[in-house]
Structure formats: C-alpha cells, structure tokens
Amino acid sequence: xxxxxxxxxxxxxxxxxxxxxxxxxxxxxxxxxxxxxxxxxxxxxxxxxxxxxxxxxxxxxxxxxxxxxxxxxxxxxxxxxxxxxxxxxxxxxxxxxxxxxxxxxxxxxxxxxxxxxxxxxxxxxxxx
Amino acid sequence: xxxxxxxxxxxxxxxxxxxxxxxxxxxxxxxxxxxxxxxxxxxxxxxxxxxxxxxxxxxxxxxxxxxxxxxxxxxxxxxxxxxxxxxxxxxxxxxxxxxxxxxxxxxxxxxxxxxxxxxxxxxxxxxxxxxxxxxxxxxxxxxxxxxxxxxxxxxxxxxxxxxxxxx
Numbered sequence: 001x002x003x004x005x006x007x008x009x010x011x012x013x014x015x016x017x018x019x020x021x022x023x024x025x026x027x028x029x030x031x032x033x034x035x036x037x038x039x040x041x042x043x044x045x046x047x048x049x050x051x052x053x054x055x056x057x058x059x060x061x062x063x064x065x066x067x068x069x070x071x072x073x074x075x076x077x078x079x080x081x082x083x084x085x086x087x088x089x090x091x092x093x094x095x096x097x098x099x100x101x102x103x104x105x106x107x108x109x110x111x112x113x114x115x116x117x118x119x120x121x122x123x124x125x126x127x128x
Numbered sequence: 129x130x131x132x133x134x135x136x137x138x139x140x141x142x143x144x145x146x147x148x149x150x151x152x153x154x155x156x157x158x159x160x161x162x163x164x165x166x167x168x169x170x171x172x173x174x175x176x177x178x179x180x181x182x183x184x185x186x187x188x189x190x191x192x193x194x195x196x197x198x199x200x201x202x203x204x205x206x207x208x209x210x211x212x213x214x215x216x217x218x219x220x221x222x223x224x225x226x227x228x229x230x231x232x233x234x235x236x237x238x239x240x241x242x243x244x245x246x247x248x249x250x251x252x253x254x255x256x257x258x259x260x261x262x263x264x265x266x267x268x269x270x271x272x273x274x275x276x277x278x279x280x281x282x283x284x285x286x287x288x289x290x291x292x293x294x295x
Contacts, residue, residue: 010256013216013229017148020217058236058254087237089244090251107244108237109147 002030003051003123008041008067009085010059014108018054018085018115025116038062042070045077052123053082068100081122085110130293132246133195134276137289140241141280144234149214153287156279181205184267187231187259189239193252197293199242200274201235202267207285224261232257238289 005022009015015034022029033048035041039062041053053071057064064084071077084097084105094105103122106114138155145151183205190198203211205227212222212230222230235257243252267288274290281287 011229011233013212013226014233016216058256060256087240087244087254089240089248091248093251108233108240109144111147 002028004031004033004049005029006033006035006041006044006048006050006053008035008038008053008055008059008064010036010056012036014056021110021112021115024112025119027116027119036061038064038067038070041067045080050080052119053080054085055082057084057086057088065097068097068102072101083118083122085115130276133242133291133293134278136242136245137199137238137276137278137291140238140245141278141287141289144237144241145280145282148234148237149211151211151214151282153280153282156281182264183261184264185227185231185259186262186267187228187235187257189232189235189257190255191239191243191252193243194247194250195243195293197275197291199235199239199289199291201231201238202262202288203231203234204285204287205261207282207287228259228261231259235259 007015007018009018019032022032029052031048033044033050035044037059038055041055042062044050055064055067064086068082071080071082078101081103082101083103085108086105087108088094088105089107097105104118106118142153142155145153181204185203185205185208187201188198208227208231209222211234212227213219215230216222216226236254239254240252243250274292275295276291276293278289279286
C-alpha cells in the first residue's frame with residue numbers, strides 16, 4: 001500500500017530534502033504534497049486525501065503547534081498520523097506534543113533510514 | 129558555562145555537516161587563530177578573485193531560554209552553493225534563494241541541537257533565521273564582539289559561528 005504524504009515546513013529546501021529522504025528511504029508512499037505552514041496544510045487537506053503528515057514546528061502564519069491543535073479538534077483529520085521533523089529536542093515540549101496525539105518525532109539532522117523506520121513503524125498501526 | 133556551550137556548538141555543527149551535507153569539517157582552536165584565518169581568507173580573495181568569491185552567506189537566529197542571545201553562521205558563498213547542492217541532492221545549479229534558505233535551515237539545526245544537547249528539559253524559543261549575502265570584510269567586523277567564536281575548515285574554506293549571549 002502506498003500512502004499519500006503531506007510535508008509541512010516553511011523552508012522550501014527542507015521540504016525538498018525530506019522528499020529526497022523519503023525517496024531514498026524505501027518507504028512506500030504515493031502522492032507527496034507540500035505546505036509552507038499550518039494554514040497551507042489545512043488547505044491541502046480540504047482537497048486531497050492524506051494518510052500521513054510530516055510537520056515542522058517553527059513556522060510563520062500557523063505554526064506546528066496550532067496545526068496539531070486544529071487537526072485534533074477536527075473529526076475528519078484528527079486520526080491522520082502526525083510525525084514531527086524538527087530541530088526541537090526539549091523532552092518537556094515533546095511530552096506535551098505526544099499528549100496532543102503526535103505519533104513520533106525525528107530530530108534534524110536525520111538519516112533516511114531513521115525516516116523509514118519511524119514511518120514504517122507508524123503506518124503498520126497508524127491509529128494505535 | 130561558555131565552555132560547555134562552545135563544546136555543544138562544535139559537536140552539533142560537526143554532526144549536522146556530516147549527516148545532512150556529507151561534508152567533514154576540521155575544527156580550529158582559539159579566537160586568535162580564527163581571526164588570523166579570517167584575515168588570510170580576505171587576503172586570498174583579493175589575490176585570487178576568480179578562484180574564491182568575495183561573498184559570504186550570513187545567517188542569524190535569536191534564541192530565548194535558559195540562555196538567550198544570537199547565533200550567527202557565516203559560510204563562503206562558493207561553499208554555500210556546494211552545500212546546497214549536497215543538501216538537496218541536485219547535480220547542476222541552485223538559486224541564490226535556495227542557498228540562503230539552506231543557510232537558514234543549517235543555522236536553525238545548529239541552534240536547536242546545541243541547546244537541546246545542553247539540557248534536554250529546557251525549552252527554547254527560536255526565531256525564524258534570517259540569511260543574507262555579505263562581503264568578507266563585513267564578516268570580520270562582526271566576529272570580535274561575540275562571547276563565543278568558532279572556526280571550521282573544509283577544503284580550505286572557512287566556516288565561522290559566533291554566539292552572542294545576553295549575560
């Protein structure tokens with residue numbers, strides 16, 4: 001099964017790097033969509049089927065925290081697995097994000113193998 | 129305190145360059161050596177303008193937390209172009225906006241990793257990085273005033289990081 005992925009990051013180059021890492025990782029994905037902030041991500045979700053969201057935290061307009069809150073409050077999108085790809089490493093903040101329903105996180109810098117292992121683990125049981 | 133930040137910054141920088149940019153850095157020790165290297169690079173760029181671009185990509189990020197201040201990264205423009213190609217996996221050309229974006233992302237990664245490695249429980253707020261192209265002499269003017277100055281070499285090109293702390 002190939003999953004549709006949404007990459008949310010305000011850095012255009014980082015979105016391309018994450019897409020490159022997805023290609024290198026061997027993770028089975030179908031269509032890949034991009035958004036530069038949380039609001040753009042919500043716009044993509046309105047018009048496309050998304051199975052998995054990879055998001056940064058620090059972004060203008062609508063940051064990752066706000067996006068995660070919006071997703072959690074929306075019955076249509078609330079079950080989509082969310083993985084953070086971020087420089088954030090504070091255990092305190094990550095604990096709060098996991099309580100909001102974030103499935104996992106990958107700290108930048110990362111290897112494609114890390115991305116594959118995390119995503120395969122989540123998509124085997126995405127709603128656990 | 130300064131020494132622990134310095135060590136964490138060196139470790140984060142080496143790791144990020146290796147993991148995301150496939151580039152190995154050599155660490156330079158001591159501010160004196162660093163200033164000499166900066167001066168030497170300026171001289172070389174005067175003598176060999178066709179070999180080495182006289183431009184530098186500067187990227188700055190503000191951080192607020194247990195420690196607050198500013199982290200500034202400076203990369204030779206030619207090296208920035210190579211790093212952007214490595215980062216994005218491209219083989220031909222990259223635009224200036226992609227180079228500046230890459231430098232901002234690198235600065236963000238260095239700052240985030242530096243402070244999370246110092247204390248896993250601390251929470252830091254990071255600003256959006258701001259990147260711009262500056263001249264070599266402009267870089268050397270800015271280095272003196274910072275509490276922590278770091279220098280790295282790769283293939284004869286000098287990478288500098290300076291950290292200003294609000295003490």
